[in-house]
Amino acid sequence: MGDTVYVVNPNSTVAVTEGIDRACAPLRLAGGPKIECLTLAEGPPGIQTQRDVDGVVAPLLRLVGELEPKAAAFVIACFSDPGLHSAREATKRPVLGIMESGILTALTLGQRFGVIAILPGSIPRHLRTIGGMGLSERLAGERAVGLNVTELADEAKTLDRMIRVAKELRDEDGANVLVMGCAGMAQYRDRVERAAGIPVVEPTQAAVSMAIGRVRLGW
């Protein structure tokens, strides 16, 4: 078995992968597995639709296959968990998805979780997955910041909208903990948490943490 946790960003935007990479820094331990973050070259610039989700599965599985000899585990770093169950069939290595891991981690931090989505159109897709996870009862709500790619480049605006959504999830929907519904935005976590006054889970960090545990335990 390999010694590296591969964190695959299934969209082709390298800046997102770089954000993911920075978020992994505290999880790189002497004695622990290596953590390498990759960009799926064949992916779209962003994953916004079910079609995008389904479309990245084939190249993702190819990448998983290529990396397997060197891999200790895989993390799929897109909040729609594309190809999660396919990848689990395709490799014996642990495969974690950031949506699944992010939400499961949130369940240890509060009774009802809220999700901060980027786009409103992703919400029904996420609800379907949450239903398939049997977790609808714990969901307080999901709301979208509703910014497009250009607007997301404006950090002040993005933070402002995230905080607004966070407070709505807390006050209108009764969330006790929040999950960021996207990869690569870890730099906002602390500030959203401080502003909302309730825990905020960065899902890639949650997934990499779970992956490291699995690697160390060998199961």
Next chain:
Amino acid sequence: MGDTVYVVNPNSTVAVTEGIDRACAPLRLAGGPKIECLTLAEGPPGIQTQRDVDGVVAPLLRLVGELEPKAAAFVIACFSDPGLHSAREATKRPVLGIMESGILTALTLGQRFGVIAILPGSIPRHLRTIGGMGLSERLAGERAVGLNVTELADEAKTLDRMIRVAKELRDEDGANVLVMGCAGMAQYRDRVERAAGIPVVEPTQAAVSMAIGRVRLGW
């Protein structure tokens, strides 16, 4: 808008498509839409894993795109509903999946439904989808006939196993209605229903019925 309901078998086994086609016969009405059954040439011989499911989405969407001008609606004739939600994004025409339509139709025929799967390995995947549909409370259970492709060619054996599973779902799990968890096996429906003494839903027929309604109503 086109005038044809395209029923796409996403596996490449023409014999399955032929079985589907025969099952559609009673739904071909003088004044209704045409019903055409197609084989997805790019599909695997059978869809058995999540990887198979995810793998047919891209060619399926291509086919949907090509057929759209002539299409009144689409039916995806595989019990894993591959690409169902992607296809709904990709076309304005109604898209029905046989798992979804089969189960929803079963809900009008009994309080708790059982699913007759082909392979045991499909059950967790189906449960995930049923959870995403929010229908777990109505599920009595799912059990597999557990026959491989060669064995499935033996009609007497297949029927025997289907009936055995049907009775277990009824007696052990409390099912009041059954759904056949596969396409292309409509020829067994009547006999399983008579043997089990509870209604049995053939899911492709259920989906095509719902598609015709949607076509006629224009919504």
Next chain:
Amino acid sequence: MGDTVYVVNPNSTVAVTEGIDRACAPLRLAGGPKIECLTLAEGPPGIQTQRDVDGVVAPLLRLVGELEPKAAAFVIACFSDPGLHSAREATKRPVLGIMESGILTALTLGQRFGVIAILPGSIPRHLRTIGGMGLSERLAGERAVGLNVTELADEAKTLDRMIRVAKELRDEDGANVLVMGCAGMAQYRDRVERAAGIPVVEPTQAAVSMAIGRVRLGW
């Protein structure tokens, strides 16, 4: 077996039956079953309470019994599905209820459904039925237009209120699809759908569609 789908309006208001009849027009196909819409003379002018619901069961069953020789299927065209399960015991013909069929059809059109009720007092009764259907997880919410019979005669006012409620279900409750929680108001469907920008299911049409499929398939 007879050749007619009987659509029974269990209230005694003939204008409602006429609206239902018009809504069935697109479902009358050459080669398909006849569709005949009837008024239950013994019913109250409108069905507003659980008592009204329970009260129409006996005359409804009498009517079902009388029509059975000529019937291919029955549709009970009241959103409380009065007598649905009794009628299913009383006849071997398929019996569809518009609440059940309308909601099941909505599940193919969006992840979470909203219901546009007429009267606020019907909401707890509907929620009870939705719970019995095991579908509470998919329900976004139900809200009432809150107009009495006289006010419902004012088409502009009715449409305005329906649209307002539709938008609240979409924006406040997160509905992705709507079900009209009453029979005989199909004329508003298109306009509410266009105004709300999400699909709107007319439940009698949904039920008649499902009934036709069942008739054609013979199960």
Next chain:
Amino acid sequence: MGDTVYVVNPNSTVAVTEGIDRACAPLRLAGGPKIECLTLAEGPPGIQTQRDVDGVVAPLLRLVGELEPKAAAFVIACFSDPGLHSAREATKRPVLGIMESGILTALTLGQRFGVIAILPGSIPRHLRTIGGMGLSERLAGERAVGLNVTELADEAKTLDRMIRVAKELRDEDGANVLVMGCAGMAQYRDRVERAAGIPVVEPTQAAVSMAIGRVRLGW
């Protein structure tokens, strides 16, 4: 307001009413409301189908209306709770159903409840109601003794079958508490409880208890 809790047996079998009456004896307290048990003359000999359930609502409501001036509360003593929600609309007095009260009381005695039904055909109807009560998660299972009226007259046989079903609910389905799914069989309660070693709720007693509390509290 009247001073009598009317316990209405909606079937016409006086022997059942007599069994109910004996079961109420310990609840007749000095200073408490009177408890009077009545037979609904218009009811069928036994309530076995949904049609039977719906069919007794009208005479039941008439009786409720007649008794109201003397009534402090009503208990509907049939495990299908016929007319429960109609009666609640029809009178301002508290109305309790024995299914509802029996199950709610069971929830204070064990984590998962089992129901001992008389007829297998009643199970889907009961599950529908339990779903409408939102209590499916607590249900361990429901099983029927499967005896007809003649066989039920054989007390030894009935007890034997009840105990067998009770043990199956405990051992196969994981029930921690049982509810007797019928009225008028309170004489078996102690013996079934001793044999099964888990609490057994007699539902009419549970409902009358709740009714007395409501009467005393005036809400």
Next chain:
Amino acid sequence: MGDTVYVVNPNSTVAVTEGIDRACAPLRLAGGPKIECLTLAEGPPGIQTQRDVDGVVAPLLRLVGELEPKAAAFVIACFSDPGLHSAREATKRPVLGIMESGILTALTLGQRFGVIAILPGSIPRHLRTIGGMGLSERLAGERAVGLNVTELADEAKTLDRMIRVAKELRDEDGANVLVMGCAGMAQYRDRVERAAGIPVVEPTQAAVSMAIGRVRLGW
């Protein structure tokens, strides 16, 4: 077996016990069990946190042990039901908790219940318990009056806030019945009910009622 229902206030505030005692008055019947209300001297002045809840279990069990010879039943009169399941293990007498009994009673009065909590911080704890009771589907919502101990001494202010919260639960969350989420405030019940126009359950009264029934029935 003893002849007294012991209603234990697990906080040490005697004024609360006195309020509970007054609320029990209508349930004291000539032929019924005695009802005695006690203050747990070792309890904190109020139970506000999970730590408070867990902290009173040991002294509560000691008290239960001491009282057992004279006890017919026990009621734990704190809305967090501290020690409920421990006490049920520790004594053969019936033990009722006011949260459990209050909510179960509410289920007979409306389809969806709302809870009027005192402190916002209690809501996640209550939701956890409601989840463990399998009743989340019936919960409309829980909202807090948000007053501290000093403010709660101001009766006009307390009533005003309770009514405001009651109306929000009814109008924003769709509650059809309300449960007071605290002990010792029975004096507000009538006025909140009248103001909100929907039933309001006082949970200690509900629990004592259920306890009396259990005592009389001997199970």
Next chain:
Amino acid sequence: MGDTVYVVNPNSTVAVTEGIDRACAPLRLAGGPKIECLTLAEGPPGIQTQRDVDGVVAPLLRLVGELEPKAAAFVIACFSDPGLHSAREATKRPVLGIMESGILTALTLGQRFGVIAILPGSIPRHLRTIGGMGLSERLAGERAVGLNVTELADEAKTLDRMIRVAKELRDEDGANVLVMGCAGMAQYRDRVERAAGIPVVEPTQAAVSMAIGRVRLGW
């Protein structure tokens, strides 16, 4: 903040703590937090009842308070998660429970999880907690090995019974993944997993893994 993850065995049996300590070995990384396993001296020899669970909360909280300055996180190593929510209130450090963490980790390894309990009497308590976690839909079942302390000292017998229960959970209940419902038995994990052919989660390892992640991330 301290640098040690304290894993507290809330029963007083040192051999259990030693088993826990051995199970933590693979999670001790050069650059990671220290992991120290402690025995709660005040605990009972084993935690078997709700009373045992509630009884250890006070000494556990005292220990948490004492250790806090040196603590990076806490793990409560008893499958009933005693004092979990109290401890979360009592310290700002992350607190993980092995039941919660074990089950959440299992959700990444299979669609439906089974729990291997030690004693049958613990099952209702566990189901209550699983309900409070909103995870009942994912639970396949829980079954007990049913061995007492003396028998548990016989390793061959214990392994044999664990494997038998594991296979029943897989074959009778449909579990795809198993959770060991106790601390200190990690030595059986591999063998049960190999025998059952489905993943087996050792819950203390799962909790310590999650704790390390939280420590490293600082949230």
